[in-house]
Amino acid sequence: MASTHRYPHLILALLLACSGCGEQMVETVHPEPGDVGLDMTPLDVGTDDTDDTDVGPQGDAGGLDAELTPDAAEDVPSDTGSASGPIMIEAQVTWDAWELELRSAPATFALPAAEGILIQDAEGALSLLDDQGFEITLEGEFGAIELGADLGESGSLLAGESGLVGFVEGQLASSPLSEHIDQPVAAMAYGPDADQLWLSTGDGLLLHEDGALYDIAPEDLPTVPARLAHGGRVDGVPSLWVASQSSIYALTGAGGDLSVSAWVEGLAALDLACDADGTVWASVNGDLYRRSTDGEWDWLRLPSPVGELAGRAESGALWIATADGVWRHQDGQFGPVEGTVTGEWLELDTDGTLIGVDDERVWRMGVGEEPLPPPPPTWTEDIQPISEARCVLCHGPGALGADQMYLREQWEERIDEILFVVSNGAMPLPPNPVLDSAMIAQIEGWKAAGFPE
Numbered sequence: 001m002a003s004t005h006r007y008p009h010l011i012l013a014l015l016l017a018c019s020g021c022g023e024q025m026v027e028t029v030h031p032e033p034g035d036v037g038l039d040m041t042p043l044d045v046g047t048d049d050t051d052d053t054d055v056g057p058q059g060d061a062g063g064l065d066a067e068l069t070p071d072a073a074e075d076v077p078s079d080t081g082s083a084s085g086p087i088m089i090e091a092q093v094t095w096d097a098w099e100l101e102l103r104s105a106p107a108t109f110a111l112p113a114a115e116g117i118l119i120q121d122a123e124g125a126l127s128l129l130d131d132q133g134f135e136i137t138l139e140g141e142f143g144a145i146e147l148g149a150d151l152g153e154s155g156s157l158l159a160g161e162s163g164l165v166g167f168v169e170g171q172l173a174s175s176p177l178s179e180h181i182d183q184p185v186a187a188m189a190y191g192p193d194a195d196q197l198w199l200s201t202g203d204g205l206l207l208h209e210d211g212a213l214y215d216i217a218p219e220d221l222p223t224v225p226a227r228l229a230h231g232g233r234v235d236g237v238p239s240l241w242v243a244s245q246s247s248i249y250a251l252t253g254a255g256g257d258l259s260v261s262a263w264v265e266g267l268a269a270l271d272l273a274c275d276a277d278g279t280v281w282a283s284v285n286g287d288l289y290r291r292s293t294d295g296e297w298d299w300l301r302l303p304s305p306v307g308e309l310a311g312r313a314e315s316g317a318l319w320i321a322t323a324d325g326v327w328r329h330q331d332g333q334f335g336p337v338e339g340t341v342t343g344e345w346l347e348l349d350t351d352g353t354l355i356g357v358d359d360e361r362v363w364r365m366g367v368g369e370e371p372l373p374p375p376p377p378t379w380t381e382d383i384q385p386i387s388e389a390r391c392v393l394c395h396g397p398g399a400l401g402a403d404q405m406y407l408r409e410q411w412e413e414r415i416d417e418i419l420f421v422v423s424n425g426a427m428p429l430p431p432n433p434v435l436d437s438a439m440i441a442q443i444e445g446w447k448a449a450g451f452p453e
């Protein structure tokens with residue numbers, strides 16, 4: 001039996017050097033059809049719910065073939081083969097979009113993470129935009145980043161030119177997982193419930209869970225190339241959804257004991273997304289396919305052809321790019337979004353807002369109530385702590401050889417001088433470390449707001 005390389009924990013997997021990786025193998029797992037078996041026959045994705053009862057996912061299990069066989073896959077109902085047509089979707093609501101500028105310069109990559117938004121600019125520099133809108137430059141050069149996954153408390157994982165890069169506790173570092181991965185990572189998904197990290201490469205599908213790395217190879221189902229989305233529920237359990245070639249299927253359970261189910265054949269998905277309801281969405285041939293948590297698939301047609309989707313399991317919102325503008329789905333309602341921002345979609349944030357970029361800036365777009373801009377920095381909350389931590393040692397009440405600079409009025413009076421010396425690194429003097437870019441931005445913001453107490 002193949003041995004499995006074990007990592008103590010996901011956080012460590014992101015950052016710690018890997019000892020003895022070379023000697024060990026990655027375990028290959030062939031997920032079996034789920035024991036329920038209900039979902040195992042390719043589903044009728046047509047919309048006529050009367051004639052597909054015998055193969056419906058929650059239908060009578062008696063007539064179902066519990067094995068995934070190539071024969072089963074021939075039975076594929078498709079838009080051409082299905083007698084019933086798609087459900088025509090009309091607007092039930094009109095969403096009004098608001099936009100917020102997050103950064104007044106463009107970016108090539110953005111990932112909303114627990115600490116803020118990770119950004120890469122055209123020069124390859126990585127930074128973190130915090131909740132207050134301040135940008136902190138991050139150390140390290142990792143080449144172009146293509147994609148990433150927010151692993152919640154554990155941090156974030158980025159993939160790009162130089163392999164996998166972990167972002168943990170404010171630091172970037174190459175991940176030892178890279179040593180096991182020869183091909184670039186093309187898709188990633190994270191399952192918070194079981195702390196599962198899924199990676200799709202040119203070679204196959206990998207799962208990192210509980211310190212082990214598995215190569216996932218379901219019999220007779222393609223894994224390359226794949227689009228991944230996590231959170232669509234199979235019998236109530238949030239699962240990984242794979243869209244590969246013309247198949248869509250789910251993987252449920254734990255690493256060594258995964259089952260494959262909810263297989264549909266004949267849907268070559270351009271994009272795949274899950275939402276907070278556990279619904280799975282696929283963009284196929286300009287139409288939208290929806291799998292509800294009861295296992296029912298619907299074939300939906302919007303007024304204009306559907307392209308890219310943006311959804312995530314933490315959010316009830318689904319953003320839908322169509323040939324004729326942006327649509328959105330939430331709480332069972334579809335509708336166009338008015339006043340959308342142009343540019344490329346980068347990521348959906350947990351609150352259902354979209355982060356995107358154009359030639360000039362990085363934006364956030366949402367619908368509904370517009371968020372209040374973050375309050376400006378104040379002396380008591382933001383500036384005095386910097387002064388106390390970094391300056392009063394020499395500029396405090398008993399300052400010798402340096403001017404007193406520890407009161408709000410003193411800072412206000414000498415603000416330009418202060419900004420000058422902290423920006424060029426002349427102050428503070430050792431032993432105090434220089435101020436990071438977020439602190440300097442806070443001082444600038446405090447000045448711009450008129451020195452609030």
Ligand code: HEC
Binds near residue numbers: 387
């Ligand atoms: C280790 C001691 C030390 C620390 C810490 C320190 N300073 Fe100074 N600073 C001095 C001394 C000494 C001078 C005056 C001598 C000089 O000009 O080099 C000075 C001068 C200045 C001046 C006057 C500018 C100038 O060129 O004379 C400003 C403004 C200033 N400090 C701001 C700060 C701020 C803001 C901090 C904290 C972020 C800070 N300093 C931290 C020692 C320190």
